Amino acid sequence: MRKLGAVAVAVGAVLVGACPASAADLLRKDVTVASSVDRSCTQGKLSSGAGYVQETVTMPTAGSVTAQLMAASGDWDVAVFKAENGQVIAGSTSRGARELASGYAVAGQRLVVQACRLSGGASSAGLSVQSSAIDTTKVATEQLVRVSTPNAARENVLNGLGLDVTEHGGAGFVDVVLHSAADATKLTANNFNYTVEVPNLALQARQQRQADRAYAAVTAASGMPSGRTTYRRLFDYTDDMKRLAREHPDLVRPITLNHVTYEGRPVEGIEIATNPNARDGRPVFVQLGVHHAREWPSGEHAMEWAYELITGYRRGDARVKRLVSTTRTIVIPIVNPDGFNASREAGELYMRGGGASDDADGDGTVTDPEFILAAAAHPNEYRRKNCRLLVGDGGNCNQVDTGVYGPGVDPNRNYGAFWGGPGADTTNPLTQTYAGPGPFSEPESQNIRELVSTRQVTTLITNHTFSGLVLRPPGLAAQGTTVDEPIYKALGDQMAAQNGYASQYGYELYDTTGTTEDWSYNATGGLGFTFEIGDAGFHPPFSDTVDEWQGTSDDATGGGNRAAYYLAQENTANATKHSVLTGKAPAGAVLRLKKTFQTATYSGSTFTDTLDTTMLVPSSGVFEWHTNPSTRPLVAKGSGRPAHGSPSAPIEFASKKSTTPCANFDTPPPDCYEDTLITVPSGTGIDNAKATFRVEWPTPVSDYDMKVYKADAAGNATGDPVAVSGNGATSGVLGYEEAAVLDPAGSYVVRVINYAGVEPWTGKVSFEGPPPASAPQQETWTLFCEQPEGVIRSARQVYVGRGEKRTLDLRTDCKVRR
Numbered sequence: 001m002r003k004l005g006a007v008a009v010a011v012g013a014v015l016v017g018a019c020p021a022s023a024a025d026l027l028r029k030d031v032t033v034a035s036s037v038d039r040s041c042t043q044g045k046l047s048s049g050a051g052y053v054q055e056t057v058t059m060p061t062a063g064s065v066t067a068q069l070m071a072a073s074g075d076w077d078v079a080v081f082k083a084e085n086g087q088v089i090a091g092s093t094s095r096g097a098r099e100l101a102s103g104y105a106v107a108g109q110r111l112v113v114q115a116c117r118l119s120g121g122a123s124s125a126g127l128s129v130q131s132s133a134i135d136t137t138k139v140a141t142e143q144l145v146r147v148s149t150p151n152a153a154r155e156n157v158l159n160g161l162g163l164d165v166t167e168h169g170g171a172g173f174v175d176v177v178l179h180s181a182a183d184a185t186k187l188t189a190n191n192f193n194y195t196v197e198v199p200n201l202a203l204q205a206r207q208q209r210q211a212d213r214a215y216a217a218v219t220a221a222s223g224m225p226s227g228r229t230t231y232r233r234l235f236d237y238t239d240d241m242k243r244l245a246r247e248h249p250d251l252v253r254p255i256t257l258n259h260v261t262y263e264g265r266p267v268e269g270i271e272i273a274t275n276p277n278a279r280d281g282r283p284v285f286v287q288l289g290v291h292h293a294r295e296w297p298s299g300e301h302a303m304e305w306a307y308e309l310i311t312g313y314r315r316g317d318a319r320v321k322r323l324v325s326t327t328r329t330i331v332i333p334i335v336n337p338d339g340f341n342a343s344r345e346a347g348e349l350y351m352r353g354g355g356a357s358d359d360a361d362g363d364g365t366v367t368d369p370e371f372i373l374a375a376a377a378h379p380n381e382y383r384r385k386n387c388r389l390l391v392g393d394g395g396n397c398n399q400v401d402t403g404v405y406g407p408g409v410d411p412n413r414n415y416g417a418f419w420g421g422p423g424a425d426t427t428n429p430l431t432q433t434y435a436g437p438g439p440f441s442e443p444e445s446q447n448i449r450e451l452v453s454t455r456q457v458t459t460l461i462t463n464h465t466f467s468g469l470v471l472r473p474p475g476l477a478a479q480g481t482t483v484d485e486p487i488y489k490a491l492g493d494q495m496a497a498q499n500g501y502a503s504q505y506g507y508e509l510y511d512t513t514g515t516t517e518d519w520s521y522n523a524t525g526g527l528g529f530t531f532e533i534g535d536a537g538f539h540p541p542f543s544d545t546v547d548e549w550q551g552t553s554d555d556a557t558g559g560g561n562r563a564a565y566y567l568a569q570e571n572t573a574n575a576t577k578h579s580v581l582t583g584k585a586p587a588g589a590v591l592r593l594k595k596t597f598q599t600a601t602y603s604g605s606t607f608t609d610t611l612d613t614t615m616l617v618p619s620s621g622v623f624e625w626h627t628n629p630s631t632r633p634l635v636a637k638g639s640g641r642p643a644h645g646s647p648s649a650p651i652e653f654a655s656k657k658s659t660t661p662c663a664n665f666d667t668p669p670p671d672c673y674e675d676t677l678i679t680v681p682s683g684t685g686i687d688n689a690k691a692t693f694r695v696e697w698p699t700p701v702s703d704y705d706m707k708v709y710k711a712d713a714a715g716n717a718t719g720d721p722v723a724v725s726g727n728g729a730t731s732g733v734l735g736y737e738e739a740a741v742l743d744p745a746g747s748y749v750v751r752v753i754n755y756a757g758v759e760p761w762t763g764k765v766s767f768e769g770p771p772p773a774s775a776p777q778q779e780t781w782t783l784f785c786e787q788p789e790g791v792i793r794s795a796r797q798v799y800v801g802r803g804e805k806r807t808l809d810l811r812t813d814c815k816v817r818r
């Protein structure tokens with residue numbers, strides 16, 4: 001096995017060391033704003049009235065610019081504009097008095113920094129502006145390629161290389177972003193064939209943003225409920241949410257999640273329901289966007305769902321009114337704001353620059369300074385991960401030398417359940433699927449964990465791009481279907497009938513672990529889905545995102561994601577799909593459902609999960625609490641099985657003939673490989689639940705690969721391989737390939753392919769019995785009745801299954817004792 005990780009780390013270290021970030025302080029002072037005015041700070045450069053102050057700075061070099069503001073209290077926002085035309089360079093509109101606006105500007109650009117006081121008593125704030133240079137002479141060409149993956153095993157080998165494997169795959173292929181020549185070498189060194197889909201992603205980005213400009217120029221309002229005609233930037237999301245909460249206090253409650261990001265940004269959302277501040281027992285639907293920085297449409301659709309509910313309610317739409325009054329909806333459009341801001345602002349340079357006349361011939365040569373800067377910053381537009389930088393990096397996520405796509409944790413591999421297994425990397429922080437140093441090590445995943453652990457989230461959609469998929473667990477083929485497969489599949493299929501996507505298991509794209517619903521479903525039982533929106537790139541022309549929403553895309557077979565989300569929301573409201581606790585209790589008492597358990601990572605190590613949710617008994621003394629089932633899915637399903645015998649002794653074999661090296665993994669000629677027939681022992685007293693096939697050779701000088709096939713009656717290989725192992729040359733003391741088959745039966749052909757072998761190999765098949773049997777079991781919630789809150793008057797164990805309703809009388813138990 002080649003130690004690819006070490007190579008990649010060395011490349012990254014050179015990159016960082018060779019290009020130290022050169023940062024400059026452009027401004028550092030206290031500003032005073034005498035009175036507050038509640039309005040948008042980022043919509044334009046203000047020229048009259050109260051509530052703001054402006055400063056002017058000049059960019060010393062091309063690069064990233066960051067404005068930070070901090071006040072003692074209230075709500076302040078900050079924006080940076082081009083002095084000459086008022087275009088927004090950067091903005092920050094978080095709730096509260098700490099703001100971080102970062103974007104890109106060219107050398108010599110005069111910038112107006114505008115600090116706005118929206119509310120609160122503090123009249124002064126600390127304001128600082130820094131720039132960080134980007135070397136515009138260094139431009140890497142990034143490509144999107146289509147890699148041939150003839151079977152699931154090869155998909156998983158590809159996914160294990162640490163490349164930027166996209167979520168776009170289909171029959172026999174997965175698309176991969178190549179950031180460098182080294183990435184291309186990694187593919188060929190591991191025997192993968194590929195074709196180039198997009199030869200220059202930066203050029204494509206420029207053309208697409210030009211298309212966006214043209215679309216916005218002729219479109220008064222898109223078919224999405226907000227009417228937006230361009231992709232939102234981070235400050236647009238927070239500004240929109242702030243305004244929705246201000247304008248609709250009877251329907252919208254702002255939420256700030258518990259953990260700020262590495263760059264210090266809050267993660268914000270809104271909760272939508274009639275009487276939003278009540279603590280009632282309505283079931284909760286969660287809509288998430290932008291775990292992955294570059295997947296801009298995923299934030300748009302999550303955010304538009306909020307508009308759909310709010311505008312529909314105001315319009316008096318009966319379906320919306322029913323849903324908004326019987327459920328709660330939590331929208332977190334940008335789970336990963338640091339990464340999104342870096343990606344989105346890099347892309348925004350193409351919205352601002354030159355115009356169609358620059359590079360009219362499309363050969364990639366541009367003269368506009370913003371286009372030139374955009375090309376240098378472009379790797380960040382294709383950023384996937386969060387902004388955990390390497391120790392000693394300094395700099396920030398927008399600074400290409402340090403913040404470029406390399407460092408960071410994949411937040412959608414950092415959830416705890418099955419953390420660190422296939423489809424994720426736990427050792428090399430530069431791989432695109434780096435799972436982080438431990439389960440839930442990242443603020444982004446921890447935020448969602450704490451949100452879901454403190455609510456009864458019965459349905460969850462986490463939006464991504466791109467592949468036209470509605471994915472449900474399991475993420476690993478070996479896990480088998482979930483205990484809720486019938487209702488899970490039914491809902492997935494119904495949603496896919498609207499957006500025209502394929503409804504399938506997560507692993508059918510490729511094996512993954514540590515994803516959002518790996519944890520959310522297995523810990524809570526709430527049905528979680530991943531939507532892979534669209535089929536045309538991570539952030540295609542904006543009009544494509546409108547088409548995916550409203551069902552006017554080529555693939556749509558119904559009402560698009562808008563219609564699919566309605567089905568998810570109706571599933572949330574449908575008590576037959578979750579559980580209900582109802583009954584009587586003293587008015588004003590707090591009911592608490594709590595459960596603490598161990599959740600396993602992939603390696604089998606465990607961490608403690610606690611679900612802790614509450615509701616307030618209304619003045620009627622009658623409560624109705626929509627919850628998830630009390631038994632976790634994996635416990636309800638059971639695992640393993642009793643052994644009906646012992647595993648067999650190993651079978652050893654060895655090379656008997658010489659073969660000719662062919663460096664052809666996919667279709668080697670017959671003289672390049674040697675087949676060995678292995679029959680798995682069976683019969684009374686034998687139980688072989690797993691067979692591990694291994695071939696090895698004395699030194700890493702050689703390179704053999706292995707495929708395992710079912711044998712036909714004549715003892716020849718038949719069908720697709722059932723297991724493969726095709727690593728490059730090994731750097732250890734010996735070379736080997738190893739792969740396992742679960743529940744082996746009958747005969748197998750082990751094919752040892754001579755990729756570059758110069759010495760004989762030996763082989764061994766080892767057998768194991770089944771994992772210990774754990775029968776399906778039932779679990780209970782612990783139901784506390786507290787009054788006042790925190791003072792426990794009663795506690796009882798309550799079992800409730802999916803689709804069941806339990807009626808309880810807590811009036812006597814939970815009385816205040818005198």
Ligand SMILES: [Zn+2]
Pocket residue numbers: 167291292295412464465
């Ligand atoms: Zn994604």
